[in-house]
Amino acid sequence: MIALEKRPEPSRWLGFATPLFAVLATMIAGGLLFAALGKDPVAAIATIFWEPLFGEFAFYYRPQLLVKGAPLVLIAIGLALGFRAGIWNIGAEGQYIIGAICGAGVALAFYPFESALIFPAMVIAGAVGGWAWAMIPALLKVRFGTNEILVSLMLVYVAEQLLASMALGLLKNPEGFGFPGSRNLQQYPSAFNADLIANTGFHWGVAAALVAVIFAYVLLSRHMLGFHIRLTGAAPRAARFAGVEPSRIIILCLGLSGALAGLAGMFEVAGPSGQITIDFNVGYGFTAIIVAFLGRLNPIGILFAGLLMALTYIGGDIAQSQLGLPAAAIQVFQGMLLFFLLAFDLLINFRLRWQKGATA
Amino acid sequence: MTALLNLHGLTKAYPGVIANDDVSFDIDKAEIHALLGENGAGKSTLVKMIYGLVKPDAGTMTLNGKPFAPHEPRAARAAGIAMVFQHFSLFDALTVAENVALGMEDAGPLRDLSNRIEEVSNRYGLPLSPASRVGDLSAGERQRVEIIRCLLQDPQLLIMDEPTSVLTPQEVEILFETLRALKEDGRSILYISHKLEEIRALCDAATILRHGQVVGSCIPRDTTARAMAEMMVGAAFETPETRPQGSGEVLLDIQSLSLPATSQFGTPLRDVSLTLHAGEIIGIGGVAGNGQDELLAALSGETRSDAAAITLDGQPIGRLGPTGRRALGLSAAPEERLGHAAAPDMSLTENAALTGHVREKLARRGFIDWRRARDFAERVITAFDVRTPGASSAARSLSGGNLQKFVIGREVLQRPRVLVVNQPTWGVDAAAAAAIRQALIDLAADGAGVIVISQDLDELMEISHRFGALNGGRLSPLRPAAGLTLEEVGLMLGGAHDMEVAHV
Structure with missing residues (x-):
């Protein structure tokens, strides 16, 4: 029998090093996987990690890194605050969709009127939309003790149906020749979330993600509220003893993560995506869960994890098109990353003990 | 036979x-x-x-x-x-x-x-x-x-x-x-x-x-x-020597405090009343599970009650949470060290801030001053001889006795008006237990009021001025510990009123 025994004082240094080990182990195991598929493992790994950054078409891929990384980081920061407190918002994808619908809805309501106030109004609408969607599991949990994991997850599917209905009905482009989807906000200057510096991919969402990283870092490390969030996750009874109201933390964490996910959705619909369509959401809300853990629920870590995840997405796409790797293999590769991270994490916090046969 | x-x-x-x-x-x-x-x-x-x-x-x-x-x-x-x-x-x-x-x-x-x-x-x-x-x-x-x-x-x-x-x-x-x-x-x-x-x-x-x-x-x-x-x-406890009694000023007053059981195996508090004076130590004995945890939670603020059921310095505090009560000078140290009094995976500095931020002013406009928190943790470690590599050690890494000294020291050094402790020396070696008891006596001697909830009769007889027993969530009338005979203690604890018809 193998038993796990908690280490009294886990090494801090190793705590910081695990993500690197996890990436290395993923490269090795992924290389074996690609080799088993009959591809050159070195070339495949290089394509995924090197090509987007320094390859021939890096000028195209580098901005993509920010475009894909920003929503991941923005959502993951919010999720990490909740995860730190032991509050599991799995429905960021739904909050992302609702944020996008609300943001786009505000813009389309004013179309074609031009004003500098429209974009700020969209930002607020996006955040409020995501917040409100997250308040459903929050209030149900506080009031009736429901499980926020299930409620928030199921609300993703509700949000997807709402998105389809919006794309086909209320927000459908009246000049779209009957095709589903809203007007393209990229062609509506007041609402367009354009690159702040041309052709860098650095749009308002990237700026918001960076602000969120700094905000969350200060909150968690310096502020009493962040301390109480960590305390609630680490020792709920001690948190109550310290004077923390559990329901307040639930509402706060779910609300914050919902608002950030809503913002991410809003920046996406106003910028890179441009319109509300049936298949607007591409899974950022779920991938952000991986990003949050890959970043060890630490805001700075999440920043790097988000970029790394974006890199494997872009690199994975390149590997699919250039090397003919199946999409499933890329997904396995990304899954490995989380698996190895969690495995190494376990070994840092626990030691393995071999026990002689089970005793009664 | x-x-x-x-x-x-x-x-x-x-x-x-x-x-x-x-x-x-x-x-x-x-x-x-x-x-x-x-x-x-x-x-x-x-x-x-x-x-x-x-x-x-x-x-x-x-x-x-x-x-x-x-x-x-x-x-x-x-x-x-x-x-x-x-x-x-x-x-x-x-x-x-x-x-x-x-x-x-x-x-x-x-x-x-x-x-x-x-x-x-x-x-x-x-x-x-x-x-x-x-x-x-x-x-x-x-x-x-x-x-x-x-x-x-x-x-x-x-x-x-x-x-x-x-x-x-x-x-x-x-x-x-x-x-x-x-x-x-x-x-x-x-x-x-x-x-x-x-x-x-x-x-x-x-x-x-x-x-x-x-x-x-x-x-x-x-x-x-x-x-x-x-x-x-037995004759295990002598009649305690007379200690300086309270000044008479009432610090904490509990009037007919009744609370329903919070969990399935919890004990409801039934009509608990007591008055704690400045300089006084009240000992509360009783068999485990007779309302000790519930009484501590009701005093720490983890459980709220009617505002007027608990007053501190004449001010009703029944509705205040732990932070509000600490600000007024009512501190508590629960029985369970790991997970309740302290967060196991957090450092001693963080655990010092856990209850200390209010009275030690470790936070300014919501921002924690970690250097002050660390200083405070180190003061606790020095004053209470906590054996640990330093304030950044995790609470989990301390032995039970050392962590208990830290927990009690953390509350005592905040100079509370009233301190409530549950099982302060449980599982603690004799030297540490003596140090903890001395700290409680000193705190009272400086004019604070102390309530010690314990299952160790010797301890209660040693340090308390007045003594009462919890039985099924009911607190017996308090008796001066000095005049208490062995029989009376045994009867209060064993509870002659234990077999009475249930008041349902």
């Missing part, structure tokens, strides 16, 4: 303490034998030896005239000894019959087992349906499941560890009927309890343990509760 089980010279030592010292007595056939003693008197160790959980260092046992040395519970069960533990090991999601089957070596088909369960439950007056789910049962019914599980093994000796601690008075009556029926059947029962009136009502013989030694035996029916209490408590 002949002896069923004979214990001769049983001795068991643990590092630093002799749990059982040359314990000898007999349990007769068809006898309900009480084993009486305070917490820590060695009752649990003794029954663990009989049940094969612990191996004695010296001494012998004979069962039915044959040498008996069980090396594991299975051997003890095979020899006809069964035990009902204080804490039940039942699965909520399974039915009664399934739970019983899990605890048996050869359960057989479930249908036969259900029939046998019904048979036994009818025979001994233990109303219970084999098909009901354990999760839906009351504490008393759960205990019946455990008893039936034991009875199906046809034991000669049934050991019951504090069986009534979780029962309502009505359930106690049913249990007693069952135990008497078992005795009629020729079975013996070893009944462990502190509750004197119960023992007088039920038991045929009693052996009294104190500090691991047999200090007496008696026929409970013919002995007064007073006399038993005297034997149980």
